Amino acid sequence: xxxxxxxxxxxxxxxxxxxxxxTLWFVRDKRDTISxxxxxxxQLRELASRIKDNVLANLDNYLIEFEKNAKxxxxxxxxxxxxxEHNNIVLSILQQHRCKAIVKSKSILxxxxxxxxFLEENGVEVVDTDLGERIVQFLNQPPSHxxxxxxxxxxxxxxxxxxxxxxxxxxxxxxTYLTHAARVHLREKFLGAKVAITGVNFGVAETGEFVVxxxxxxxxxxxHLADVHIACMGIEKIIPRRKDLGVFLRLLARxxxxxxxxxxxxxxxxxxxxxxxxxxxxxxxxxxxxxxxKFKNSLKCIRCGACMNTCPIYRRSGGYSYGxxxxxxxxxxxxxxxxxxxxxxxxxxxxxxxxxxDVCPVKINIHEQLYEWRQEITxxxxxxAKSISMKIANGIFAVPFAYKVSGAMMRGALKILPxxxxxxxxxxxxxxxxxxxxxxxxxxxxxxxxxx
Amino acid sequence: MSSRDSILSKIxxxxxxxxxxxxxxxxxxxxxxxxxxxxxISGNKGEVVDQAQLKDFLEINRFTKIIDLSNSFQDLxxxxxxxxxxxxxxxxxxxxxxxxxxxENGAIWLTDENMGLRALPFIxxxxxxxxxxxxxxxxxxxxxxxxxxQHSGFGLFIAGPSKTADIEQSLVIGAHGAKSLRxxxxxx
Numbered sequence: 053x054x055x056x057x058x059x060x061x062x063x064x065x066x067x068x069x070x071x072x073x074x075t076l077w078f079v080r081d082k083r084d085t086i087s088x089x090x091x092x093x094x095q096l097r098e099l100a101s102r103i104k105d106n107v108l109a110n111l112d113n114y115l116i117e118f119e120k121n122a123k124x125x126x127x128x129x130x131x132x133x134x135x136x137e138h139n140n141i142v143l144s145i146l147q148q149h150r151c152k153a154i155v156k157s158k159s160i161l162x163x164x165x166x167x168x169x170f171l172e173e174n175g176v177e178v179v180d181t182d183l184g185e186r187i188v189q190f191l192n193q194p195p196s197h198x199x200x201x202x203x204x205x206x207x208x209x210x211x212x213x214x215x216x217x218x219x220x221x222x223x224x225x226x227x228t229y230l231t232h233a234a235r236v237h238l239r240e241k242f243l244g245a246k247v248a249i250t251g252v253n254f255g256v257a258e259t260g261e262f263v264v265x266x267x268x269x270x271x272x273x274x275x276h277l278a279d280v281h282i283a284c285m286g287i288e289k290i291i292p293r294r295k296d297l298g299v300f301l302r303l304l305a306r307x308x309x310x311x312x313x314x315x316x317x318x319x320x321x322x323x324x325x326x327x328x329x330x331x332x333x334x335x336x337x338x339x340x341x342x343x344x345x346k347f348k349n350s351l352k353c354i355r356c357g358a359c360m361n362t363c364p365i366y367r368r369s370g371g372y373s374y375g376x377x378x379x380x381x382x383x384x385x386x387x388x389x390x391x392x393x394x395x396x397x398x399x400x401x402x403x404x405x406x407x408x409x410d411v412c413p414v415k416i417n418i419h420e421q422l423y424e425w426r427q428e429i430t431x432x433x434x435x436x437a438k439s440i441s442m443k444i445a446n447g448i449f450a451v452p453f454a455y456k457v458s459g460a461m462m463r464g465a466l467k468i469l470p471x472x473x474x475x476x477x478x479x480x481x482x483x484x485x486x487x488x489x490x491x492x493x494x495x496x497x498x499x500x501x502x503x504x
Numbered sequence: 505m506s507s508r509d510s511i512l513s514k515i516x517x518x519x520x521x522x523x524x525x526x527x528x529x530x531x532x533x534x535x536x537x538x539x540x541x542x543x544x545i546s547g548n549k550g551e552v553v554d555q556a557q558l559k560d561f562l563e564i565n566r567f568t569k570i571i572d573l574s575n576s577f578q579d580l581x582x583x584x585x586x587x588x589x590x591x592x593x594x595x596x597x598x599x600x601x602x603x604x605x606x607x608e609n610g611a612i613w614l615t616d617e618n619m620g621l622r623a624l625p626f627i628x629x630x631x632x633x634x635x636x637x638x639x640x641x642x643x644x645x646x647x648x649x650x651x652x653x654q655h656s657g658f659g660l661f662i663a664g665p666s667k668t669a670d671i672e673q674s675l676v677i678g679a680h681g682a683k684s685l686r687x688x689x690x691x692x
Contacts, residue, residue: 269681
């Protein structure tokens with residue numbers, strides 16, 4: 053299903069979609085406020101972008117350096133060319149340890165690889181431990197936002213599912229009450245798990261360490277109680293030096309939620325005595341994206357979600373309308389690289405306003421890449437309705453007489469066009485929008501009367 | 505070819521223009537470090553207290569399961585560090601010595617040497633970190649300079665208690681980890 057079709061489903065509950073829009077804008081606003089307290093904010097973005105440029109230009113060398121240092125620290129390093137290999141590596145580690153139940157903290161990569169259903173098919177119970185992820189897992193849904201996985205749900209939805217799964221009081225919607233019920237439930241899972249899986253925010257080539265950031269502390273509760281820690285990492289998550297963390301940790305949480313830093317920022321360098329750390333380095337389409345000159349900068353992404361919070365389309369259409377693991381503007385430039393046919397409507401789910409590019413902490417030119425993907429897709433699909441109307445417009449603007457005549461016609465048409473045409477299925481932009489009231493005369497006529 | 509070699513050779517085959525790794529300049533934070541640090545901790549929903557306030561907190565709540573690794577409050581210690589992290593499940597208060605704090609965001613640096621068991625600062629119901637006032641630095645750049653090439657198996661920047669806003673963006677303190685963070689700024 054295309055983005056517009058799924059967006060209409062989301063918009064059916066107008067109160068909820070209004071809340072979604074306003075709440076994400078509030079998060080965006082917090083990001084603005086905190087970024088303005090840092091005089092060097094723009095310099096930090098520039099530095100982060102240039103560090104990532106350097107990484108992308110030397111990725112093979114940094115990966116080799118990272119592997120060498122991680123191995124020297126007694127970390128097991130695995131390489132996976134695609135999702136299938138990644139999943140098999142994880143399963144084989146679990147089988148070696150005869151592990152039938154794991155806890156997992158937030159990892160977009162494991163979502164991308166569909167690790168949970170794979171492990172479940174192989175008899176492993178997977179418990180997502182981030183509160184938002186646990187909520188959507190109870191509902192058999194994927195996350196709808198990469199930082200705020202359950203942002204599409206209201207507390208009454210969560211109260212209902214917790215009543216069913218955790219036997220909380222029926223109708224008790226108090227967030228503190230519900231969170232503490234989840235705390236008790238997950239505490240038991242943490243204490244029982246032999247293997248814990250986490251994602252990775254940054255892998256440092258110079259030291260072979262990797263960093264995981266959370267506010268809940270769920271990644272750490274999992275890995276420090278388990279015997280084995282498996283960290284799943286996309287190959288683009290490498291940064292060269294430890295001191296580069298100073299730049300990225302200053303940007304990440306401020307961009308994501310408007311807080312100065314996440315409350316837990318864990319640097320894993322070697323396992324505790326008697327324990328194991330495995331790291332799985334995953335390609336899964338990243339090298340292809342790196343080879344696309346116009347789109348490779350999308351690999352700089354540090355997954356803060358700022359582009360989603362600011363996007364007028366994302367806020368009003370919800371994460372599920374994108375039908376991709378990473379939704380929103382950044383998802384709309386990453387996903388076509390993975391499956392162009394499936395995700396061909398995503399680069400059009402944008403007004404090209406450029407707000408995503410303005411807030412991106414690593415200065416990815418997101419809106420320009422959206423435009424570039426549109427070119428690729430229309431090349432692929434030939435002429436469509438919108439391009440015909442653009443051609444007509446081109447003709448009109450080129451000839452002054454045609455412009456004058458068509459202006460009068462449009463003012464007439466706007467008045468008499470029945471809603472059935474304006475709001476028809478052919479015009480997705482008509483949804484949730486009213487046509488403006490038309491002026492009685494042109495500016496030119498008005499000027500003649502009043503100024504000459 | 506192994507997946508490792510095929511990934512690396514695919515990357516190598518992509519023509520790329522050399523891009524210089526930038527040096528990170530010194531950025532300064534203007535203001536009183538102690539004041540800024542206290543503000544940051546309270547923004548992160550932690551609390552900076554003095555020794556007397558800490559003693560009151562422990563006495564009023566009549567905690568009986570207290571681990572102290574800080575060497576500052578030995579008279580309050582009721583338990584020794586166990587061997588297995590799972591035995592920390594019922595710990596009420598953990599008191600840990602922090603290495604230094606960062607004024608811009610309230611982050612406090614801890615390593616294996618401070619934690620004893622890595623699970624301790626997370627699994628404890630309440631966390632107390634003792635910090636030398638003179639150890640405060642301005643920002644994360646200075647912080648990583650201070651860490652330098654220090655080699656520890658596990659390092660942690662901790663900035664507040666466990667928190668979440670996953671239910672309708674309502675902030676709740678005490679998601680999975682410590683339900684509170686108290687920082688004792690000591691003038692050692």
